[in-house]
Amino acid sequence: MLHEFSIQFSNFLLSLSDAVDMANPQIASHQMRTSFIAWKIASAADLPEDRIERIYLAALLHDIGALSLEEKVQLHSGFERINVDTHCILGEALFELSHLLRPAAKIVRHHHKPWKAWSEPIHSPNVLESQILYLADRLERSIARDKFILHQTTELTSKMASLSRSEIHPDIVDVFMQISSHEDFWLDLVSPRLYSLLLHFGPFRQVELYQKDVSSIASIFRHIIDFKSRFTATHSTGVAECAVMLAKCLGFTDSEIAQIEIAGHFHDLGKLVVPNSILEKPGRLTKEEFDIIKQHTYFTYTVLNTIGGLDLIAEWAAFHHEKLDGSGYPFHITAEKINIGARIMAVADVFTALNEDRPYRRGLERKKIEDILTSQVANKSLDELVVKTLLGNFEEISTKVKSKQKLSQEIFEEKFLKVKDAPGLKH
Ligand SMILES: [Fe+2]
Ligand SMILES: [Fe+2]
Numbered sequence: 232m233l234h235e236f237s238i239q240f241s242n243f244l245l246s247l248s249d250a251v252d253m254a255n256p257q258i259a260s261h262q263m264r265t266s267f268i269a270w271k272i273a274s275a276a277d278l279p280e281d282r283i284e285r286i287y288l289a290a291l292l293h294d295i296g297a298l299s300l301e302e303k304v305q306l307h308s309g310f311e312r313i314n315v316d317t318h319c320i321l322g323e324a325l326f327e328l329s330h331l332l333r334p335a336a337k338i339v340r341h342h343h344k345p346w347k348a349w350s351e352p353i354h355s356p357n358v359l360e361s362q363i364l365y366l367a368d369r370l371e372r373s374i375a376r377d378k379f380i381l382h383q384t385t386e387l388t389s390k391m392a393s394l395s396r397s398e399i400h401p402d403i404v405d406v407f408m409q410i411s412s413h414e415d416f417w418l419d420l421v422s423p424r425l426y427s428l429l430l431h432f433g434p435f436r437q438v439e440l441y442q443k444d445v446s447s448i449a450s451i452f453r454h455i456i457d458f459k460s461r462f463t464a465t466h467s468t469g470v471a472e473c474a475v476m477l478a479k480c481l482g483f484t485d486s487e488i489a490q491i492e493i494a495g496h497f498h499d500l501g502k503l504v505v506p507n508s509i510l511e512k513p514g515r516l517t518k519e520e521f522d523i524i525k526q527h528t529y530f531t532y533t534v535l536n537t538i539g540g541l542d543l544i545a546e547w548a549a550f551h552h553e554k555l556d557g558s559g560y561p562f563h564i565t566a567e568k569i570n571i572g573a574r575i576m577a578v579a580d581v582f583t584a585l586n587e588d589r590p591y592r593r594g595l596e597r598k599k600i601e602d603i604l605t606s607q608v609a610n611k612s613l614d615e616l617v618v619k620t621l622l623g624n625f626e627e628i629s630t631k632v633k634s635k636q637k638l639s640q641e642i643f644e645e646k647f648l649k650v651k652d653a654p655g656l657k658h
């Protein structure tokens with residue numbers, strides 16, 4: 232029997248921040264390092280704790296509106312060539328969806344707004360916070376990753392000094408100049424121990440999250456994962472709803488049902504490391520491309536499993552490509568290690584994929600879906616009882632899944648596609 236769980240907010244946030252950036256060595260830890268810089272400046276400026284926490288929260292996930300890996304890399308190295316404002320607007324919209332992130336939404340919206348574009352005084356709500364994040368982000372992106380940090384500090388500090396007044400409020404640059412004269416600031420910033428350092432000494436270290444809070448953030452992450460591609464824009468929504476329906480039919484408790492929904496929202500978390508060029512490739516993948524896809528459930532598992540307190544959710548989420556006979560990937564576990572939650576997720580994933588429209592085909596009709604699921608039971612891929620439960624409640628489950636997916640599609644079109652497709656957005 233499962234009980235209501237609680238996990239550490241700081242560990243949860245740091246893990247998700249890390250997951251968003253682990254796709255590419257060029258951007259690895261960008262948000263975490265940015266949040267360290269922002270936290271140090273805000274603390275040195277003696278801001279009250281709640282303002283420091285808001286800045287830190289915004290910084291940890293400030294680029295989540297850059298949905299594809301390609302866009303994230305461009306934000307780092309091809310800044311001039313893209314519309315920077317798009318990911319700020321989408322980031323704000325994503326932050327607005329959770330009561331835990333909402334207080335930092337406006338900071339995310341304005342993290343690329345230079346000081347000269349502000350008309351409000353620096354101490355107005357969100358202005359100082361956004362400006363601190365502006366400096367932190369500019370600084371982090373200016374660090375050469377192949378050069379020893381203490382050999383770059385003169386160059387980096389003079390670059391920040393040159394932004395004073397036009398780009399960044401001079402008081403913030405002054406505070407930065409004070410902290411940047413200490414070598415330990417720079418050494419911490421690039422330390423491989425930064426995660427641990429922030430976990431033990433950073434903001435939110437005493438804050439516990441409960442199931443409803445984790446649900447609220449998982450539900451945003453499903454959009455971050457799904458909205459990467461318009462072809463899978465509602466996939467995790469569908470998988471989560473299908474898993475919830477199956478869990479209900481199979482007698483799960485309310486708490487277990489809430490947890491399987493979280494697992495469904497996170498099941499493809501590791502897809503954040505897969506480039507869209509592979510995710511959206513029409514036609515067959517090469518072996519090398521499929522090897523890249525195969526990492527995704529590995530990352531789903533390690534990111535969730537190392538948070539502490541989410542062990543079972545990690546298994547339910549990450550074993551959805553495992554098969555009962557051990558021929559799945561990437562763990563190759565067999566029936567005795569695949570628990571009922573993971574079996575449900577595997578069926579929910581296959582069902583949702585067959586049932587939804589893809590760029591190269593419409594959703595399959597019921598008879599075809601039934602045949603495929605039945606054959607996957609026969610070849611020891613999927614669980615027999617779970618498939619029977621799905622087929623026995625087909626219409627009800629299919630209708631519920633489609634109506635949830637419709638809601639997500641509306642959010643995608645209203646809040647995301649309109650912004651992404653808008654020509655010439657500026658600050
Ligand atoms: Fe950004
Ligand atoms: Fe950034």
Ligand SMILES: [Fe+2]
Nearest residue numbers: 498499551552
């Ligand atoms: Fe998957």
